[in-house]
Amino acid sequence: MLIQERETTRNWQPIIQQFEAIAGKNNVVRRKEELLVYECDGLTSYRNRPDVVVLPRTTAEVAAIVQVCAQNQIPFVTRGSGTGLSGGALPVDGCVLIVTTLMKQILEIDLENQRVVVQPGVINSWVTQAVSGAGFFYAPDPSSQIICSIGGNVAENSGGVHCLKYGVTTNHVLGLKVVTPTGEIVDMGGSLPEMPGYDLTGVFVGSEGTLGIATEVTLRLVKTPESIRVLLADFTSVEAAAATVSDIIGAGIIPGGIEMMDNLSINAVEDVVATNCYPRDAVAILLVEVDGLEVEAAENTKRVEAICLQNGARHVRIATDADERLTLWKGRKAAFAAMGKLSPDYYVQDGVIPRTKLEYVLKTIAELGDRYGYYVANVFHAGDGNLHPLILYDNAVPGALEQVEELGGEILKLCVKVGGSISGEHGIGADKRCYMPEMFSPADLETMQWVRQAIDPQTIANPTKLFPTPRTCGEAAKPSASQAFAGVDRF
Amino acid sequence: MLIQERETTRNWQPIIQQFEAIAGKNNVVRRKEELLVYECDGLTSYRNRPDVVVLPRTTAEVAAIVQVCAQNQIPFVTRGSGTGLSGGALPVDGCVLIVTTLMKQILEIDLENQRVVVQPGVINSWVTQAVSGAGFFYAPDPSSQIICSIGGNVAENSGGVHCLKYGVTTNHVLGLKVVTPTGEIVDMGGSLPEMPGYDLTGVFVGSEGTLGIATEVTLRLVKTPESIRVLLADFTSVEAAAATVSDIIGAGIIPGGIEMMDNLSINAVEDVVATNCYPRDAVAILLVEVDGLEVEAAENTKRVEAICLQNGARHVRIATDADERLTLWKGRKAAFAAMGKLSPDYYVQDGVIPRTKLEYVLKTIAELGDRYGYYVANVFHAGDGNLHPLILYDNAVPGALEQVEELGGEILKLCVKVGGSISGEHGIGADKRCYMPEMFSPADLETMQWVRQAIDPQTIANPTKLFPTPRTCGEAAKPSASQAFAGVDRF
Numbered sequence: 001m002l003i004q005e006r007e008t009t010r011n012w013q014p015i016i017q018q019f020e021a022i023a024g025k026n027n028v029v030r031r032k033e034e035l036l037v038y039e040c041d042g043l044t045s046y047r048n049r050p051d052v053v054v055l056p057r058t059t060a061e062v063a064a065i066v067q068v069c070a071q072n073q074i075p076f077v078t079r080g081s082g083t084g085l086s087g088g089a090l091p092v093d094g095c096v097l098i099v100t101t102l103m104k105q106i107l108e109i110d111l112e113n114q115r116v117v118v119q120p121g122v123i124n125s126w127v128t129q130a131v132s133g134a135g136f137f138y139a140p141d142p143s144s145q146i147i148c149s150i151g152g153n154v155a156e157n158s159g160g161v162h163c164l165k166y167g168v169t170t171n172h173v174l175g176l177k178v179v180t181p182t183g184e185i186v187d188m189g190g191s192l193p194e195m196p197g198y199d200l201t202g203v204f205v206g207s208e209g210t211l212g213i214a215t216e217v218t219l220r221l222v223k224t225p226e227s228i229r230v231l232l233a234d235f236t237s238v239e240a241a242a243a244t245v246s247d248i249i250g251a252g253i254i255p256g257g258i259e260m261m262d263n264l265s266i267n268a269v270e271d272v273v274a275t276n277c278y279p280r281d282a283v284a285i286l287l288v289e290v291d292g293l294e295v296e297a298a299e300n301t302k303r304v305e306a307i308c309l310q311n312g313a314r315h316v317r318i319a320t321d322a323d324e325r326l327t328l329w330k331g332r333k334a335a336f337a338a339m340g341k342l343s344p345d346y347y348v349q350d351g352v353i354p355r356t357k358l359e360y361v362l363k364t365i366a367e368l369g370d371r372y373g374y375y376v377a378n379v380f381h382a383g384d385g386n387l388h389p390l391i392l393y394d395n396a397v398p399g400a401l402e403q404v405e406e407l408g409g410e411i412l413k414l415c416v417k418v419g420g421s422i423s424g425e426h427g428i429g430a431d432k433r434c435y436m437p438e439m440f441s442p443a444d445l446e447t448m449q450w451v452r453q454a455i456d457p458q459t460i461a462n463p464t465k466l467f468p469t470p471r472t473c474g475e476a477a478k479p480s481a482s483q484a485f486a487g488v489d490r491f
Numbered sequence: 492m493l494i495q496e497r498e499t500t501r502n503w504q505p506i507i508q509q510f511e512a513i514a515g516k517n518n519v520v521r522r523k524e525e526l527l528v529y530e531c532d533g534l535t536s537y538r539n540r541p542d543v544v545v546l547p548r549t550t551a552e553v554a555a556i557v558q559v560c561a562q563n564q565i566p567f568v569t570r571g572s573g574t575g576l577s578g579g580a581l582p583v584d585g586c587v588l589i590v591t592t593l594m595k596q597i598l599e600i601d602l603e604n605q606r607v608v609v610q611p612g613v614i615n616s617w618v619t620q621a622v623s624g625a626g627f628f629y630a631p632d633p634s635s636q637i638i639c640s641i642g643g644n645v646a647e648n649s650g651g652v653h654c655l656k657y658g659v660t661t662n663h664v665l666g667l668k669v670v671t672p673t674g675e676i677v678d679m680g681g682s683l684p685e686m687p688g689y690d691l692t693g694v695f696v697g698s699e700g701t702l703g704i705a706t707e708v709t710l711r712l713v714k715t716p717e718s719i720r721v722l723l724a725d726f727t728s729v730e731a732a733a734a735t736v737s738d739i740i741g742a743g744i745i746p747g748g749i750e751m752m753d754n755l756s757i758n759a760v761e762d763v764v765a766t767n768c769y770p771r772d773a774v775a776i777l778l779v780e781v782d783g784l785e786v787e788a789a790e791n792t793k794r795v796e797a798i799c800l801q802n803g804a805r806h807v808r809i810a811t812d813a814d815e816r817l818t819l820w821k822g823r824k825a826a827f828a829a830m831g832k833l834s835p836d837y838y839v840q841d842g843v844i845p846r847t848k849l850e851y852v853l854k855t856i857a858e859l860g861d862r863y864g865y866y867v868a869n870v871f872h873a874g875d876g877n878l879h880p881l882i883l884y885d886n887a888v889p890g891a892l893e894q895v896e897e898l899g900g901e902i903l904k905l906c907v908k909v910g911g912s913i914s915g916e917h918g919i920g921a922d923k924r925c926y927m928p929e930m931f932s933p934a935d936l937e938t939m940q941w942v943r944q945a946i947d948p949q950t951i952a953n954p955t956k957l958f959p960t961p962r963t964c965g966e967a968a969k970p971s972a973s974q975a976f977a978g979v980d981r982f
Binding site: 223 | 603604626648650658659661662671675676677678679681682683684685686687688689690691693694696697698714715716717741743783784786787789790791843845846847875910911912913914915916918919923927930931932934935936938939941942943944945946957958
């Protein structure tokens with residue numbers, strides 16, 4: 001195993017001593033071999049070793065650590081479970097990585113007011129587990145929900161299957177305790193849906209670690225619906241499936257979620273998990289979950305079924321009990337993992353388009369894939385127009401990653417061109433900052449930077465992330481040679 | 492008619508000439524008599540004459556006007572329809588008042604993507620009128636909706652009866668074009684529910700004119716529900732009505748709105764508009780609107796009726812058609828106006844409490860009223876715990892306003908004490924800034940001020956509003972002697 005050495009000019013010893021005094025010797029990681037696990041997050045093609053890792057347990061410890069960083073102008077990057085897909089938790093050169101995995105307490109459960117207060121290292125699915133017995137759930141459900149942390153969800157404003165009806169993370173965070181990059185402890189929001197003054201909670205959610213560290217998060221709980229049904233409809237054209245999505249929403253129905261999978265994804269999934277209910281010859285399938293009162297779910301199921309059939313669905317299968325629902329969802333949940341069967345590597349994009357442009361954009365993505373010579377599978381949140389094109393490639397082929405990144409960029413530009421966005425739920429991070437000027441004018445970006453400078457005058461919180469430096473696309477936005485490792489197989 | 496003269500040291504002539512060149516001679520108001528109408532907003536107890544009023548028509552004109560202000564360090568205050576209840580549009584000394592009433596165009600209606608783009612002077616109810624034929628509505632509906640402007644709604648993050656289910660203004664603003672206090676034109680958000688980067692739209696909504704002027708607002712439209720029913724339930728105790736509210740929400744039902752009126756309000760309303768359906772001997776009534784699919788509304792109506800009866804409601808009357816619904820709502824809509832029958836003046840408070848504290852807080856408000864010797868009527872959004880205590884008094888009695896303001900302050904402190912907020916939907920403005928430290932620590936307020944300074948480095952946009960100056964309650968937070976007029980009858 002080869003570990004590249006990087007020059008460091010800082011004398012870390014006095015800093016380390018302070019960190020050890022704050023967090024305890026066991027919670028400061030300094031050995032190179034141990035630092036390896038923190039080199040990347042879910043965006044494994046970008047890697048960089050942090051100089052030090054600290055694992056605090058309390059708000060006070062986080063504040064003390066950040067104060068040391070601020071006094072010494074040391075950049076810090078915050079990391080939760082490290083499942084992010086845009087490199088938000090990728091260490092920057094010479095940084096301290098502050099890892100929240102020891103901050104995993106659910107601090108308060110207040111069912112009467114439908115809220116919980118958690119530490120940032122609490123895993124997303126633990127929240128629902130803690131309250132489901134009382135008839136509640138926590139709505140945002142990224143695919144990684146059994147491993148991703150609430151703190152990471154807050155940083156990236158995570159979405160998920162059910163965000164069509166219930167909204168993304170920002171719609172479910174009532175309040176935050178935050179350690180700012182100057183080491184101050186600040187409360188944002190509170191336990192009420194609306195508070196006077198500036199909505200700093202809203203700015204913090206989705207700020208990708210650039211405005212400080214959330215050390216307590218107050219989350220809104222939602223009542224578990226009385227009834228949930230899932231419909232699986234299969235189509236012989238993408239057009240028909242796309243039109244069905246538009247028609248469902250146009251009819252005023254807001255399903256819990258509407259997911260689409262294309263033929264490539266269907267076959268990958270059937271090869272791997274054999275649901276035996278996704279027809280291998282379908283060009284596209286839709287999974288539609290409707291929920292609410294029993295009467296409401298029954299009525300909406302009828303309506304959705306009719307709309308699917310009107311648009312030429314060959315079959316509509318309806319799951320009413322929990323087991324059947326699980327069977328229908330099983331393939332969708334396994335879709336990303338199943339791509340491993342088709343290709344040694346894949347690159348997942350995350351763009352948003354207006355729902356009405358689905359048909360055109362999917363067709364154009366296929367054409368782009370043909371032009372570049374790569375298969376692109378599509379498994380995505382069709383109801384919100386949140387695409388996840390998966391570009392299949394082999395990292396061992398020299399130059400393939402660069403081509404795939406270029407193709408990914410073309411897809412993002414296409415999203416922006418039709419009035420969409422370069423990110424739905426995975427964030428900008430290190431990966432997509434060079435595309436920010438595609439969406440925002442220099443004045444728009446400058447206004448965001450003013451806010452960043454106001455909260456982090458030394459720019460030590462996750463520097464080089466989110467915003468383009470310099471402001472146009474180019475080499476600067478790509479990882480430096482010392483940062484870039486092409487894949488896990490190099491080790 | 493006595494108009495107090497105030498010393499001004501600024502030579503306005505060259506500034507006026509620039510304004511006239513930008514907006515046209517007819518759209519610059521300078522004559523004292525004409526300036527009188529702009530002296531106050533809906534908080535009529537605070538008055539101050541602006542030095543100049545300008546009425547721009549376009550984003551470019553607004554930007555040019557603000558640039559003149561910025562170059563000359565002239566404070567500016569923005570005003571929509573002037574219906575605000577916290578003095579947000581109250582002119583500050585030596586200011587230019589920028590009035591948006593000529594910016595009343597609906598710029599774009601995009602039903603396919605369920606959104607509209609409007610200028611800030613567009614009246615709230617015009618939006619629904621423009622799209623109701625196609626089966627859509629704009630959800631936030633303050634009582635002043637037939638006169639208040641969207642720009643004012645954005646500034647104050649306005650609510651309304653239907654915000655229990657549909658959320659307040661911030662949940663319905665997708666994007667903004669903003670002229671910042673430095674005169675730059677910036678786009679915030681867009682036409683999609685979520686955008687990457689900092690959520691500046693969220694910060695701007697509710698910033699009460701301190702971060703610039705919204706010149707275009709992209710609003711989300713909601714599908715009109717298939718069925719709407721209204722229930723009127725009358726109770727012999729506040730406790731029973733309050734418990735009913737908690738039980739409805741606790742059962743997982745989210746009505747369109749739940750409004751409560753107490754005996755004082757009921758009788759005022761029956762005296763004035765004679766609905767003949769609010770029982771005069773009821774201690775409290777609830778108006779509950781349920782909506783959704785026909786089957787869903789029918790089912791929820793049954794459930795709500797049962798919950799009301801279980802909690803001891805004497806009668807439950809149900810309106811299913813539009814006329815009947817209008818009859819039941821008529822009294823609620825006229826409630827504030829009807830207070831004029833009971834008392835020459837009233838002072839309306841706007842606090843929020845956790846729903847579970849309704850009973851305790853209403854009892855304590857009554858005790859506070861007794862102690863101060865004033866009647867307090869309660870007409871409010873019970874479902875969100877958004878209280879509107881109306882303190883009845885006579886402004887002609889010397890010292891009455893001061894006493895009433897003190898009583899209002901006690902009510903706000905009570906709201907904060909039980910975990911609530913000093914403002915639900917009316918904003919902080921000039922009226923409640925001295926109570927901000929009741930809710931926020933010095934570090935919390937300082938962080939907000941950092942953001943303000945970042946966007947408005949000269950603090951010329953609505954200075955002295957929203958934030959306490961100095962930071963504790965006291966004389967400084969009250970209007971200056973030259974500003975304070977006790978009532979309209981002085982003229």
